[in-house]
Amino acid sequence: MGNLKRVSAIVLMLVLVFSLAACGSNNNNKNAANADTSSDTSGNTSSNSDTSGNTNAASDSSVDTSEFETISYVVLGDKPKNGQLEKVMEKVNAIMKEKINAELEFKWVEWADWQTKYNLLLASGEPLDLITIGTDWLDTWGNAQRGAFLPLNDLLEKYAPQTWSEIPQEDWEQSKLKDDIILIPENHYTQWVNHGIYYRGDWAKEFGITEPIKDFDTLGKYFQGVKDKKPDAVPYDVNGGTSTFYNGFATTYTDNIELPISTGYANVFYAKSYDERYTVDSPIFNDDFISFAGLMKDWADKGYWREDVLNYKGDTRAALKAGLSGADSHHTQTYKGLRVEMDKQQPGSELQMFSYSDTRGNLISMPITHGGTSIGAHSKHPERALMAYELIRQDEEIYHLINYGLEGVQYEVKDGKRFRPAGYDEARDGFYTDFWGGRVDKFEIPSDTDWSGIGDVYAKYDQIKKPFPYGKFVFDKTTVDPEMTAISQVIGEQLPAILFGKAGDPAAAVNALRDKLKAAGYDKVKDEIQKQLDAYKTLVEG
């Protein structure tokens, strides 16, 4: 017995020692890694100047491409398996070989658990060359802080001169972590993720709504029309997982603009307005939020969506296409394709979009770093990788090959529009590369699957848009991590019921939500964000 006690005591001690040692070594690792990256970067810059010095000595300004290299490019998506990719890449690589004596090879991070895999690839220090990044959805700043990307300051001008001069200085500013350019932004590509509600133009006309819907009251009229005159359809078939009305409230009833700080189901923290973009605010604490919650309860009581909306998991977009739903919601990029599809599946439906920005013009551009390309910190030939990138972005032939495939097989151009050739079979001929790291409008050919009127929508947005002000703002949540988690939890539990009018008395529900947010540490997080925004303000405005 005594023996057993002694043994267990030793085991316990060992466990303690090991765990302490583990913590300690972790810290060491972190420090070592930090030191590594810093020495890495300095090493890199010096080696860069070395190489440029060498090539300069060798042949003045031209670049040494005597050795054949394979450039890898990590993209997100599922690799096409029908053999078309290989055919297209053969053509691409023929040009690549001729121009820069290299070949390009896409490496795919599939949608199966892509977050884990993408971050692992960067954390493991594998020698990647080019890699797709996105500051708002791929944690690019976090990865950059961990030293995953190569600083490009001295390389761009020499190895990607056209891209270097094409991207304006202020956009390069947004691509910097401290003083290092760590990514090449996709800044010359128009895309709008401005959210809103899609509704059927034909039905709206039938209900006497002749003007485009621009506010929630008219939308309510439309829903009531569907309720009265279309017995088969749900006015707005939707899942509780959709937080679109929150965004809708913030955009149509307040001047708040969203901060790039995620709190799960919906973002609690907004800035007060574009003019006061460094002042933290929250739509949830706006006085109007209670009356909005009341409107949502009213709509729910009138049956504008399913009774079981919070638990419903069905495919609501399929319902819209089947004529069983009067409305759908997402952003403008989705709308431009869905409009064409609806014209096909419900002829004459003339799907319309009520963008939330229509009400009071509260619209912020997308960050230009939503898409982009970086070079891995351990790339073995960053110079050639940049040259390959330059070709993708600046060579029209390669651009069309990579984005559209082979003319005559994947697409045909008629009247300036891309069409699928006769006999095109998606399974056999389908091709894509998931290249979102540097598309440019100048080479884009509009597709017949995009609605032709989308240009007018873009023009409308262009008139009211304000530039994205948080391109370089990286919220450091280390000190408020537990509070952030608690807030996300509260939001996920309480907000959906309020947005879909299932929380009982609106005023009581909103007040309960506010109290719970306060209890979860709302004020502490708000103060921390304010502090960091103040620091960011001085950084940006000097």
Next chain:
Amino acid sequence: MEAVQKRIRTDGTSLMVRGFGYTFIGLFAICCLVPFLVVLGTSFTNEASIAKNGFNIWPREFTTFAYKIVFENPDLIIGSYFVTIGLTIVGTVVGLFLVAMTGYALQRPDFEQRNSISFFIYFTTLFSGGLVPFYLLIKQYLHLGDNYLAVLLPGLMSPFLIIMMKSFTKSIPHAITESAKIDGAGDFTIFMRLILPMTTPALATIGLFIALGYWNEWYNAMLFLSPDMKYRPLQLFLYNVITSADFIRNSSAASNVPLRDMPLESMKMATAVVATGPVILFYPFVQRYFIQGITVGAVKG
């Protein structure tokens, strides 16, 4: 007279118990069967009809479109089947052998270092290195990227199964080993000829664990087998079919991917059928061993 009455009474209660048992188990079986039938029915139903009528056992609008998408490239799914079946067979056989041998060795009283070695094995259950070190180990130290071994090796042994095996073999008297030794048998012969046959119930149970583990394996495959490999385990293949369809529909990033009509609901069901199908066909043949294994195991408990 009294005795007869008593017998009738007991027969009555046992009849009642039996009746109750049959109804209860019958109902329970139906509860298990109905969802599967719904899955099967839905997988053949038109997506629009699902939206309209919900899930049904009998497809109202029959279509095989979901299967068409899943089987778009038949050689891929057949290849995936072979990979999974191969991994499951090899993994189960090798894994069983290793687990059984470790479990046996660790409980033999004449194996002096058994406690310290057990400690090393169990200690790893308390602490794990985490995902990144595991990834680095497989990818950069063992160089197993794009190699089926990366999926096979990590699943071979687990401390939990070793503990199970060890406590089971402990119930076999050491005298058997000793007497065989006296008769001149070597350790390996003892293990193969005497111990293994006596542990079949445990082997069946643990084998089932390992086999199910390999059959359902997709995570390690996702991490280490890149899309450059043509054939990857079935579950990963099916998981990809679903997630990519899901992602294409919901993603803002995928804005340049041509939108295809993906029958998502029926496709989920179709993949479920494809993944379970062979197990259902295979199960009746092994059920015999399975029942035996569990009961004997319970008595040993």
